Amino acid sequence: MNRLSVTKSILWFITGLAVTFGAARMFFGLGAVSNLSDATPWGIWKGINVVPGIALAAGGFVVTAIIYVMRHHEYHRYAKVSVLLAFLGYITAATALVVELGLPWMVWHPIVYWQHHSALFEISWCVILYLTVLFLEFIPTPMEETSRFAGIRRFLIKYKIVLVFLGIMISTLHQSSLGTLFLITPEKLHPLWYSSLLPVLFFISAIAIGPLMLIVGVLTISTLYNKPLEMDKLSKLAVISMIVLIVYALIRWIDLAATAKLAIAFTGSWQTLVFWAENSLLLFIPIILLAIPSVRRTRTGLWTATGSAVIGMVLNRANMAGIMFVATGKAYTPTMYEIVISLGILSAAILAFLFCIERFNIWDVKWSSDEERPEASPRFGHASDVWLGTPRIAGRMVYSLVFVFSLAVGLAILPVNRIQSAGVSDVPAAKARGGATLFIDGNRDGYGVVFAHDDHAKRLGGDSACVQCHHSNVPMDKQSGCHECHRNMYVNADVFRHDWHAAPAGGNLTCNACHQADRQRTAETAVACDHCHKDMVPTGATITLEQYLAPSYANALHGMCIACHQEQARVLAEKPDLGRCASCHTLDDVPMYLPDDVITAYRDTMYNHVVLPQSNSQTDGN
Amino acid sequence: MKAILTDITKCIGCSECVVACKAYHELQEDIPRHWHRNDGLSAYNWTAIIHKEGPHYIRKQCRHCLEPACVSACPVAALVTTDEGAVIYKPEKCIGCRYCMVACPYGIPRYDWEHAVPYIQKCNLCHDRISQGKQPACTEACPTQATIFGERDELLAEAHRRITAEPGKYIDHVFGEFEVGGTSVLYISDIDLGFLTYPVKSGDKVLPKTTAPAMSAVPPAFFGMGAVMGGLYWFCKRRERLQNEKKNEEADS
Numbered sequence: 103m104n105r106l107s108v109t110k111s112i113l114w115f116i117t118g119l120a121v122t123f124g125a126a127r128m129f130f131g132l133g134a135v136s137n138l139s140d141a142t143p144w145g146i147w148k149g150i151n152v153v154p155g156i157a158l159a160a161g162g163f164v165v166t167a168i169i170y171v172m173r174h175h176e177y178h179r180y181a182k183v184s185v186l187l188a189f190l191g192y193i194t195a196a197t198a199l200v201v202e203l204g205l206p207w208m209v210w211h212p213i214v215y216w217q218h219h220s221a222l223f224e225i226s227w228c229v230i231l232y233l234t235v236l237f238l239e240f241i242p243t244p245m246e247e248t249s250r251f252a253g254i255r256r257f258l259i260k261y262k263i264v265l266v267f268l269g270i271m272i273s274t275l276h277q278s279s280l281g282t283l284f285l286i287t288p289e290k291l292h293p294l295w296y297s298s299l300l301p302v303l304f305f306i307s308a309i310a311i312g313p314l315m316l317i318v319g320v321l322t323i324s325t326l327y328n329k330p331l332e333m334d335k336l337s338k339l340a341v342i343s344m345i346v347l348i349v350y351a352l353i354r355w356i357d358l359a360a361t362a363k364l365a366i367a368f369t370g371s372w373q374t375l376v377f378w379a380e381n382s383l384l385l386f387i388p389i390i391l392l393a394i395p396s397v398r399r400t401r402t403g404l405w406t407a408t409g410s411a412v413i414g415m416v417l418n419r420a421n422m423a424g425i426m427f428v429a430t431g432k433a434y435t436p437t438m439y440e441i442v443i444s445l446g447i448l449s450a451a452i453l454a455f456l457f458c459i460e461r462f463n464i465w466d467v468k469w470s471s472d473e474e475r476p477e478a479s480p481r482f483g484h485a486s487d488v489w490l491g492t493p494r495i496a497g498r499m500v501y502s503l504v505f506v507f508s509l510a511v512g513l514a515i516l517p518v519n520r521i522q523s524a525g526v527s528d529v530p531a532a533k534a535r536g537g538a539t540l541f542i543d544g545n546r547d548g549y550g551v552v553f554a555h556d557d558h559a560k561r562l563g564g565d566s567a568c569v570q571c572h573h574s575n576v577p578m579d580k581q582s583g584c585h586e587c588h589r590n591m592y593v594n595a596d597v598f599r600h601d602w603h604a605a606p607a608g609g610n611l612t613c614n615a616c617h618q619a620d621r622q623r624t625a626e627t628a629v630a631c632d633h634c635h636k637d638m639v640p641t642g643a644t645i646t647l648e649q650y651l652a653p654s655y656a657n658a659l660h661g662m663c664i665a666c667h668q669e670q671a672r673v674l675a676e677k678p679d680l681g682r683c684a685s686c687h688t689l690d691d692v693p694m695y696l697p698d699d700v701i702t703a704y705r706d707t708m709y710n711h712v713v714l715p716q717s718n719s720q721t722d723g724n
Numbered sequence: 725m726k727a728i729l730t731d732i733t734k735c736i737g738c739s740e741c742v743v744a745c746k747a748y749h750e751l752q753e754d755i756p757r758h759w760h761r762n763d764g765l766s767a768y769n770w771t772a773i774i775h776k777e778g779p780h781y782i783r784k785q786c787r788h789c790l791e792p793a794c795v796s797a798c799p800v801a802a803l804v805t806t807d808e809g810a811v812i813y814k815p816e817k818c819i820g821c822r823y824c825m826v827a828c829p830y831g832i833p834r835y836d837w838e839h840a841v842p843y844i845q846k847c848n849l850c851h852d853r854i855s856q857g858k859q860p861a862c863t864e865a866c867p868t869q870a871t872i873f874g875e876r877d878e879l880l881a882e883a884h885r886r887i888t889a890e891p892g893k894y895i896d897h898v899f900g901e902f903e904v905g906g907t908s909v910l911y912i913s914d915i916d917l918g919f920l921t922y923p924v925k926s927g928d929k930v931l932p933k934t935t936a937p938a939m940s941a942v943p944p945a946f947f948g949m950g951a952v953m954g955g956l957y958w959f960c961k962r963r964e965r966l967q968n969e970k971k972n973e974e975a976d977s
Binding site (some may be wrong): 128129130133141167172173203206215216224267270271272281287298526600654657 | 736737739740742743753755756757758759760761764765766793796797798799800801802815816817818819820821822823825826827829831834835836837838839840841842843850867921922923924925926927929931932934936938940941942944945947950956957960961963964977
């Protein structure tokens with residue numbers, strides 16, 4: 103395996119994983135694979151693929167401006183690569199949008215439904231237009247060998263300057279409008295990133311990063327295909343970027359100083375650490391390295407400087423689009439699946455890039471015959487060659503195998519729990535505490551209902567009244583608590599244990615003891631529990647046992663209490679409010695038999711309880 | 725312009741408004757999910773009661789801003805302000821970009837993360853009811869008249885009347901009178917309600933105005949850039965031609 107095959111195999115593997123996870127996102131919703139939330143509605147798909155994807159694709163307009171407008175023909179060789187990189191960058195962003203948008207099949211709506219106050223409306227239009235421009239700029243390249251479209255090709259090349267102009271003008275708009283997007287969030291975005299100059303900063307940084315991204319592309323080609331580099335030209339391009347980066351750094355830091363935000367950068371919070379990391383990667387390291395001629399003329403120096411700037415750029419945009427939405431009070435950490443989908447889209451783009459430069463006349467790596475392909479070099483000696491067939495098939499076979507394998511791995515590690523639970527965490531229901539007066543707090547979060555059990559029993563008619571609520575027991579049990587069947591706080595629980603009953607699963611009953619011989623064996627066609635367990639349902643109980651799913655603890659108790667309360671509210675003239683929430687969910691004091699910590703927790707949650715008893719995330723709204 | 729006035733001192737926290745809202749809009753059962761923000765609102769809870777020490781109960785719901793950030797942010801006009809003052813959502817236009825959630829200064833719009841075909845969910849001030857002359861389900865259900873519905877002007881006057889009638893009982897401020905350009909859901913309270921928005925306050929800043937200058941600069945920027953590039957093109961082309969002529973002359977001589 104050579105360098106190229108290893109790289110491509112890894113890229114195919116990540117792409118395959120992303121395809122599986124992406125399918126899971128499409129079928130089961132955004133919540134099934136991502137940690138996007140009501141607090142951070144935008145995550146790394148916007149922050150790593152969409153917003154930086156567009157910024158990194160800025161080379162398309164910057165380099166064509168240098169070549170065709172400023173007439174620096176010495177860079178002509180780089181025109182096709184930069185257009186290809188830009189085209190793929192925008193396609194990457196568009197692909198990520200398909201995953202990221204809630205209703206991606208409606209993505210064409212901005213064309214029809216106009217809302218010209220929205221920065222996003224303007225960006226949508228620009229991206230659609232610029233994708234068309236890039237397509238027209240790019241399409242002559244693959245047409246080269248065919249004569250059928252030669253007329254179109256000649257036409258497009260003749261009027262290329264029009265496309266170049268349109269590209270520059272449209273890019274100016276949406277590169278800056280990406281910054282405008284975040285102007286509307288002064289209360290959420292961290293002050294070190296929020297600035298009224300965001301549109302200007304976004305535009306200038308896009309200009310700086312465009313040529314650097316081109317250099318990264320050229321370096322990649324050179325490394326993978328062992329091609330020489332034109333160091334003098336590349337380092338000259340890098341200097342242009344460095345000057346723009348310095349302008350960007352000056353504007354950003356002067357703006358920070360002018361708005362008296364510099365002090366925030368030294369407070370030492372994790373946000374400031376990210377701020378310094380971002381500034382070092384995007385500004386300090388590239389500017390210093392590129393300022394030294396002996397460094398910027400070496401392969402390692404260029405790799406370090408441009409790579410650092412590109413990573414810094416991605417970090418900058420990701421901070422804007424989600425990470426630094428700190429004021430929402432809930433930290434966002436992407437899931438593994440989100441990260442893989444994000445990397446998978448990038449991997450697919452790199453594969454498409456390699457495909458294009460191998461097939462089309464873009465760089466001097468186009469192969470005229472299969473024998474020239476680096477992947478075609480024999481790997482296992484003569485005998486293996488015979489078995490694998492021609493070398494050309496060997497390369498494809500490896501990638502196909504890797505891809506199919508990664509699909510399988512993806513299926514194996516799909517977030518099954520997340521998909522099945524639909525975002526509900528499995529909270530076991532706990533027993534109510536106390537005796538005569540119960541404290542019902544199924545999820546033990548401290549927020550509960552005080553239930554005068556003995557008073558209710560007395561009022562409803564003493565011992566004979568038990569069955570009005572206690573509708574069934576665990577087999578062989580005289581009295582079972584609610585939590586024994588209604589095991590989960592929020593989701594239904596399957597209370598039938600097949601493995602305790604059926605002989606094939608370890609029990610001692612044949613199938614036909616419960617299922618009928620001539621019918622399909624399902625829960626619906628099987629006999630009910632009390633067919634054998636005669637003591638499960640007490641005589642006169644209000645509810646009969648019909649199914650094997652016990653409703654959630656919350657639903658079971660609400661259902662049992664509310665039905666009766668509402669009935670009594672109708673009957674009893676002096677208690678018309680009995681059916682209201684507050685008749686049970688009161689602020690009355692907790693029973694004193696509870697441990698001190700429960701009483702403290704109760705008082706705290708009584709005032710702070712909203713709906714959610716999750717302890718791992720900060721509560722806002724209090 | 726219709727509005728809701730909620731008097732925190734009158735609310736007993738009975739949650740009848742929440743129940744009425746869920747029943748009227750046929751919202752599905754709400755279960756704690758990992759994507760919720762812990763403020764009681766969710767895709768299936770358009771209003772919620774927040775308990776505060778005291779006890780105080782604060783009903784959280786969409787504020788129906790007079791100049792809503794969400795409406796100015798939406799790229800397809802799926803969120804619109806109606807004549808009655810309600811900010812309503814048109815699901816048939818939505819593309820699911822969630823920019824409204826990013827833009828809202830109160831963090832109100834919620835997303836239906838659970839479903840493969842998700843929509844934005846938020847209070848619509850019972851727009852269908854108020855356009856028929858009825859009042860919203862929540863204010864109708866309130867047993868203590870803590871939250872009332874009416875014309876915004878009249879409710880503002882009523883709010884100021886209550887504040888001046890019982891000096892010391894209320895904070896001398898009608899929450900929502902001027903914030904982010906004014907909201908249709910107003911509060912008077914004996915505690916500060918600043919927690920309903922984010923720690924960094926937008927104050928009276930009208931959020932759509934933060935992006936308006938940049939958006940109005942779009943056409944000049946487009947043609948300005950075209951003109952600059954055109955000039956540059958002309959200049960560079962001329963320089964190129966002159967250089968070529970010079971070269972040719974040198975070659976000739």
